[in-house]
Amino acid sequence: MEDGKVIVKRETAASENDGNKVIDVEQDVKILVSGVIRRDERTFARVIFMRGMDWAEGMVPDGTIGESEGFTQEEITQLEDYLAREKDMLISQAKDVNPLRNMLGM
Secondary structure (H helix, E strand, O other): OOOOOEEEEEEOOOOOOOOEEOOOOOOOEEEEEOOOEEEEEEEEEEEEEEEOEEEEEEEHHHHHHEEEEOOHHHHHHHHHHHHHHHHHHHHHHHHHHOOHHHHHOO
16 A cells, blocks of 8 residues: 555454454554545545455445455454444544655655
């Protein structure tokens, strides 16, 4: 994703956060957030999760994972839970993305 922000989350296997399940991974999961996209009277942002060669692409505010490779179905469910739980923060991040500034390396 050329015009997004990267958020690095380090989660430990089977950890809990305020009673919510978090992603069970052994490696860091990088999260890329696109800028805000407006298409067909819809406003959304794409969110890509990357872990080594594994990836999953989702959307907020929908909270759904559309495509993925390498993540288990249980992990995809956890990623969708994360999207739903953190949609306000992710949308806020998307609003801060400035594609022109990123393209020019500023």
